[in-house]
Amino acid sequence: MKQAIDVFHEYIARNGLKVTPQRMLIVEVFMGAGGHLTTEELYERVKATDPSVGQATVYRTMKLLCDSGLAKEVHFGDGVARYEQKYGSKHHDHLICEACGENIEVLDDEIERLQEDLARRHGYVLTSHRMYLFGVCGKCRSDGKRRPARED
Amino acid sequence: MKQAIDVFHEYIARNGLKVTPQRMLIVEVFMGAGGHLTTEELYERVKATDPSVGQATVYRTMKLLCDSGLAKEVHFGDGVARYEQKYGSKHHDHLICEACGENIEVLDDEIERLQEDLARRHGYVLTSHRMYLFGVCGKCRSDGKRRPARED
DNA sequence: TTCTATGCAAACAATTTGCATGTCG
């Protein structure tokens, strides 16, 4: 099976770019980290392995990853960009707990279908969409936890 | 019928704040402007009436408006905050044309219902959500227009 | 060797904040 790293190498090659240790490290850290990391978090983790890497390189590499289709930039509304893995993972929406910050990736075919319908009724052809559901998860409800909600 | 301006006055009073000409002007401009204005746009329009008003006051007042429930901050993903009127207008989602930038407010009860279901299946109780549909409107499709898409 | 990449610092854009002064209640 084709690995994400191969996709990256192909992208690099196809565009006359170069494979560098920094890029490899950043891709590795990103792919190994599952979640929705901010550039800052990514930078910290990368520095843990190689303190000489600069922030700019992380920013530049994440942009490359997005262009190559491996990563996707998402915004939860707090002004910080986050990246999620895109390769091999299909489209999904987000279900976010406002108390503990848990972020579940969800998908509902019926909703997806209705979104298309809704757009069509307005004469639109959809290219993509983003859906964020905010609420409180079962665990936090029973804990009675609360946290200052993000902006809405 | 209670006007938006009354809500603002109540909020001001309830919190020991003060009514000032700047705040009145900003609220007036905002409520009169329908669309999804950025702070910058709002600032420009306010300056047209009173050039002495500062940006900071616009930022501060919009935050007040959000707290008072009159405005809502929305992010379309380009890094700039926009505000839409919240008072008297019910919840809606966004259908955005990537070619001309048109932004239609849409709502689909069925989708709303399914979102609740989806969340419930994961043990969540929803408090709010945001849904942005990106596509190309009928007019732009026939015009064959194209525009660099926003980040996704 | 020839471009591309990197690190660093300066540059930027959006937003926030400190402070002296002005003003609503």
Add this chain to the structure above:
DNA sequence: CGACATGCAAATTGTTTGCATAGAA
């Protein structure tokens, strides 16, 4: 009066860019 608000400029934050140097192909 006295607390809150304002304008301005300086400060922050997140991100981008210019440049001299290092490094991949």
